[in-house]
Amino acid sequence: MTKILEARSVVKEFGGIRAADNISFHVEEGEIYSIIGPNGAGKTTLFNLISGFLPVTSGEILYKGKSITGRKPHQLSRMGICRTFQLTTVYPMQSVIENLIIGQSAGKHFDMFSAIFRTRRKRRAEREAIERAHDLAEYVGVSNYKNLPASALPQVAQKQLTIGLALATRPELLLLDELVGGVNMEETETIIDIIRKIRDSGKTICLIEHKMSIVMNISDRILALNYGEKACEGASEEVCANDVVIKSYLGDKYAAVRESDL
Ligand SMILES: Nc1ncnc2c1ncn2[C@@H]1O[C@H](COP(=O)(O)OP(=O)(O)OP(=O)(O)O)[C@@H](O)[C@H]1O
Numbered sequence: 280m281t282k283i284l285e286a287r288s289v290v291k292e293f294g295g296i297r298a299a300d301n302i303s304f305h306v307e308e309g310e311i312y313s314i315i316g317p318n319g320a321g322k323t324t325l326f327n328l329i330s331g332f333l334p335v336t337s338g339e340i341l342y343k344g345k346s347i348t349g350r351k352p353h354q355l356s357r358m359g360i361c362r363t364f365q366l367t368t369v370y371p372m373q374s375v376i377e378n379l380i381i382g383q384s385a386g387k388h389f390d391m392f393s394a395i396f397r398t399r400r401k402r403r404a405e406r407e408a409i410e411r412a413h414d415l416a417e418y419v420g421v422s423n424y425k426n427l428p429a430s431a432l433p434q435v436a437q438k439q440l441t442i443g444l445a446l447a448t449r450p451e452l453l454l455l456d457e458l459v460g461g462v463n464m465e466e467t468e469t470i471i472d473i474i475r476k477i478r479d480s481g482k483t484i485c486l487i488e489h490k491m492s493i494v495m496n497i498s499d500r501i502l503a504l505n506y507g508e509k510a511c512e513g514a515s516e517e518v519c520a521n522d523v524v525i526k527s528y529l530g531d532k533y534a535a536v537r538e539s540d541l
């Protein structure tokens with residue numbers, strides 16, 4: 280197994296708060312790796328550090344064995360790391376297809392010369408981008424809405440489009456931050472199926488998720504955080520049986536159920 284991502288003793292401080300307190304973990308190529316933890320545990324912070332949106336206070340982050348600590352988001356995007364944000368981030372006024380065209384240019388260099396003279400090469404690139412936008416719409420299941428503005432889509436379709444946007448940059452590692460918040464069970468299944476399909480196509484997925492039913496269902500391994508610290512890491516059963524996870528994340532209700540089971 281190859282490590283695609285590795286965090287070594289990563290620390291992030293905000294004033295007096297340690298949002299990441301000496302976190303080490305790795306993600307293997309081709310796996311679905313989930314990060315769980317209560318609100319404020321430091322999950323999004325970890326994504327911000329990995330994707331270059333925030334600098335680490337100390338520690339190191341490696342991608343495919345090379346240090347990426349201190350790199351900027353657009354550099355990391357070009358290297359194959361793409362993340363989604365906790366709140367859906369589509370371009371609301373643009374159509375689905377326009378969103379997926381814009382998404383492809385994220386992190387790309389803007390070429391003033393060809394923009395002005397609209398070279399043949401540029402026209403071909405534009406045609407290819409439109410074709411690919413249609414393919415992406417199909418892939419994530421939003422092709423019925425192709426020409427609608429993104430804001431007019433049902434919530435689950437906006438999430439599907441968010442995934443399409445993330446895929447538009449051809450990432451190898453996708454960081455998905457709480458995709459299924461606010462969608463019902465059936466819609467959740469739709470998202471799970473897409474995530475599995477992406478993994479089966481050879482990409483690696485790192486997922487932040489609150490819904491334990493999803494986490495248990497699709498994760499190869501899980502990292503549980505609590506107050507910025509690593510509470511535990513392992514397969515679903517292992518993490519579920521961890522006392523810190525039960526108390527801090529699943530809550531006293533679950534702890535009570537578990538105790539009464541004994
Ligand atoms: N840019 C920031 N500036 C200051 N403090 C921050 C910043 N980002 C996060 N924090 C703090 O760091 C801690 C971890 O926040 P983070 O957003 O990473 O948690 P989370 O696990 O993603 O929570 P949630 O489940 O609510 O999304 C919190 O105490 C938060 O207030």
Ligand SMILES: [Mg+2]
Pocket residue numbers: 322323324365
């Ligand atoms: Mg968060």
